[in-house]
Amino acid sequence: MAQMDLMAAERQVAILDRVRRNGRVLASELAIEFETSEDTIRRALRELADQGLCKRVYGGALAISPASEAIAVRNAEHMDRKAALGAALADLVTKGQFVFIDGGTTNLAAARMIPRNFALTVATQDPAIAAVLATREDVTLILIGGQVKPHLGSAVGVEATRQMMDLRPDLLLLGLCAFDPQSGVWAFDAEDAAFKRSLVKNSRKTVTAALNEKLDASGPFRVCPVESIQTLIVESNAPRRATKPFVARGVQVRTAKP
């Protein structure tokens, strides 16, 4: 399959197509196929990668799978920092409470730290969190079902919302994508945001935790105003400058242990 006389731009499109179709390409192969030097191919791949259209790796390039890798990596990212936040979140739970644990990896860390023999009832829509608590004899676990969104890793949507509507948790551990002292809590997914909104509305008390980079950020879908959050857990090294505005808006800010 000899393709010749292609202009550079045209070749880029052809290369991107091949990347998408094969999932992976070798620079050396493309050089032969397009009858040009590897340098030119490398330049094209570099440009595509700069535009975020493929992932450059040693020897060639890989197709970018929107979330699959992102999720897998995100799960592992900053797990130590999230564990610290999770411990502080779990600390807010008191005996006999009905706690709703929203999805997310920070809350997953919190679920691991849920105190023993507190006669708790816990509800969640995140299968990973449920799996952690599923065999705990000291916890009454309510699993919220529905269709699971891959990039969230938890169930949202009408069915999940319907099931959740019958619950009135004492405490909500809210997962968040961004928390801005002016505009409040933000999410990256519309259905997720809607689900979280219902959670907040139906819960007696809402607490959340945020990595430093999530403070003072926002996103495409708003969940709730700052006032809906009673307590915010921040990292031990959170800059005072970032936490102060929350205190000013009436949020109780707690610092996790290092």
Place this chain on the structure above:
Amino acid sequence: MAQMDLMAAERQVAILDRVRRNGRVLASELAIEFETSEDTIRRALRELADQGLCKRVYGGALAISPASEAIAVRNAEHMDRKAALGAALADLVTKGQFVFIDGGTTNLAAARMIPRNFALTVATQDPAIAAVLATREDVTLILIGGQVKPHLGSAVGVEATRQMMDLRPDLLLLGLCAFDPQSGVWAFDAEDAAFKRSLVKNSRKTVTAALNEKLDASGPFRVCPVESIQTLIVESNAPRRATKPFVARGVQVRTAKP
């Protein structure tokens, strides 16, 4: 399965995939499979472990998934035998099907082996199984909610049954506690048995897998007669004496690979 001409980055994701699917891998095995030296494999495993994507152990690596604790504990027993059964179960799945995966550790093993890019819809009431499939982009996952029984580790009861009632799976991977050629399938929990009964009734086809010690055993709660089961997977070393009666009753008996 010889995989050659893989770029380093590609091999890493392939290795991670294997780790996740098998739960554990040996460096020596991977070296043969990927046709490279053990040094290279070790380097790759070390990097994955540094990123927190797997756990490095002497001789290879272990999977570290969100639900790892729960899975690890439940998996401890006969994990390798169940993995063999799980692979055979996953083999029965065909493209585009709607599969219900019942709870249990054998089915958990099957969930790990569910083929890629089969455009499957999968439903389950087991959070550990859901956690395995939650981030799969190629699988539409329906999570059945309800109260989770600790000793089952999955949701059963009225709410779960209600949600399941609206589903008509093409294929049911039924978990079981005992399977007797005369009396059929048995469970150790009344609600679990009731749930399974509904599952069997609503599914077009029902298959199951049993460790040797589960054949020719019974329990307190009957799920369904032998005739409800189309296919039974048994271990490679299952005694002919134990499997024969099933064949006589019209069950297709398949043997898993060692």
Place this chain on the structure above:
DNA sequence: TCCATTATTGCACGTTTATGCCTGTTGATG
């Protein structure tokens, strides 16, 4: 048409990366 400007390409250079082998060390096991 001619010339200036620009973009694209291939090449040469030094640098980085991946890999296999070697060596001494550590861990598992009897």
Place this chain on the structure above:
DNA sequence: CATCAACAGGCATAAACGTGCAATAATGGA
């Protein structure tokens, strides 16, 4: 405590890499 496999680190090699540069082709105004 002895043995052996698995291991980490160092080293050498070859391939892949980025960059600067010059040659060439394409473009566009005068």
